[in-house]
Amino acid sequence: MEYLAYAAVAYLALRLLVILVNQFSGTEMTISPGSSSKTVSALIPARNEEENIGRLLDDLSASEYPHLRIFVYDDESEDRTADIVIEKSRMDDRIILIRGRIPGPGWLGKNHGCARLAEAAVGDYFLFIDADVRVSKTLINSAVQSMEQHQLALLSIFPVQMMNSTGEWLTVPLVNRILVANLPLCLVNRSYIQAFSAANGQFMMFKADVYRLHRFHERFSDEKVEDIRIIRFMKSLRLPVRTLLSDGQIKCRMYRGFGDSMNGFAKNIHAFFGRNWLILFVYVILTTTGPFATWNTFGFTGLIFYLSGLILFSILVSLQSKQPVWRNLLLMPFQQVIVVMIAFLAAFRHSTGTLKWKGRRV
Numbered sequence: 340m341e342y343l344a345y346a347a348v349a350y351l352a353l354r355l356l357v358i359l360v361n362q363f364s365g366t367e368m369t370i371s372p373g374s375s376s377k378t379v380s381a382l383i384p385a386r387n388e389e390e391n392i393g394r395l396l397d398d399l400s401a402s403e404y405p406h407l408r409i410f411v412y413d414d415e416s417e418d419r420t421a422d423i424v425i426e427k428s429r430m431d432d433r434i435i436l437i438r439g440r441i442p443g444p445g446w447l448g449k450n451h452g453c454a455r456l457a458e459a460a461v462g463d464y465f466l467f468i469d470a471d472v473r474v475s476k477t478l479i480n481s482a483v484q485s486m487e488q489h490q491l492a493l494l495s496i497f498p499v500q501m502m503n504s505t506g507e508w509l510t511v512p513l514v515n516r517i518l519v520a521n522l523p524l525c526l527v528n529r530s531y532i533q534a535f536s537a538a539n540g541q542f543m544m545f546k547a548d549v550y551r552l553h554r555f556h557e558r559f560s561d562e563k564v565e566d567i568r569i570i571r572f573m574k575s576l577r578l579p580v581r582t583l584l585s586d587g588q589i590k591c592r593m594y595r596g597f598g599d600s601m602n603g604f605a606k607n608i609h610a611f612f613g614r615n616w617l618i619l620f621v622y623v624i625l626t627t628t629g630p631f632a633t634w635n636t637f638g639f640t641g642l643i644f645y646l647s648g649l650i651l652f653s654i655l656v657s658l659q660s661k662q663p664v665w666r667n668l669l670l671m672p673f674q675q676v677i678v679v680m681i682a683f684l685a686a687f688r689h690s691t692g693t694l695k696w697k698g699r700r701v
């Protein structure tokens with residue numbers, strides 16, 4: 340128990356250090372002035388997105404960036420997704436619907452859709468963006484300015500997460516809790532070491548000629564978490580990449596309700612930890628047993644210091660994630676229970692081959 344206490348305290352201190360580095364190292368996307376004549380293709384894979392696709396298309400149509408084309412791949416939706424895209428295309432002729440087909444062997448649905456979108460895309464930059472995000476008028480221009488200023492092959496942004504239910508508040512904050520506390524984003528942006536890799540498929544802007552050369556979604560056609568594999572591969576090629584946190588220019592309601600969130604995290608959490616089950620379960624053990632091990636080893640005073648560190652940790656993560664501090668502090672113990680549940684659910688579904696997403700086995 341003593342060794343566990345020392346490990347838990349050391350890990351908490353390390354996470355606080357990483358958060359502070361992220362806080363002060365310019366890892367937030369900001370509005371960038373300037374203009375560009377480069378054409379951007381916004382590429383949206385969509386399956387059963389009737390609740391979201393119209394709002395995103397309205398956002399893109401209202402974008403201040405003038406050189407924009409919009410392609411939507413309807414991945415055999417069983418709802419009105421395609422009809423809504425057609426309606427929007429009548430008001431904005433830049434919107435083009437691509438009819439989907441069943442992915443062949445070795446393909447996952449989203450990766451197949453992204454690959455087909457890339458075949459239709461035109462211009463200088465390919466922006467892959469999920470149907471459930473909302474974007475500001477300034478986002479695409481800011482992204483293009485960042486691409487050109489830093490001469491990037493890839494820019495990825497983690498959106499501000501929108502949560503409309505208690506189940507989502509219990510689960511979705513874990514994204515940033517894991518990201519900003521375990522990975523210095525400055526090393527993602529400045530180092531070619533593949534271990535320092537993070538990207539978000541909700542927003543990935545590629546330099547078009549780089550994408551055409553490597554056809555990333557086709558290369559990783561069967562990857563469940565293709566965004567991380569892509570950025571790792573790009574780092575192996577020593578291509579310049581950059582990953583940022585949103586300042587509010589892009590937002591997303593990632594999941595809808597508790598069950599949807601649990602399924603989504605069960606699909607992805609293994610990849611968050613480098614596909615290493617040992618690292619994942621060490622993380623779960625240290626973060627769950629830390630308070631008890633600290634109390635057992637250092638007594639009540641030690642427990643107070645440890646809990647104070649956890650409170651500071653939650654405050655810093657909430658501020659960087661643009662989330663209400665009070666809510667995450669209130670839910671922090673319950674969120675930790677959810678971490679344990681997700682880890683075991685992920686292990687069970689991976690081992691039994693029962694992972695599903697949007698009605699398809701993955």
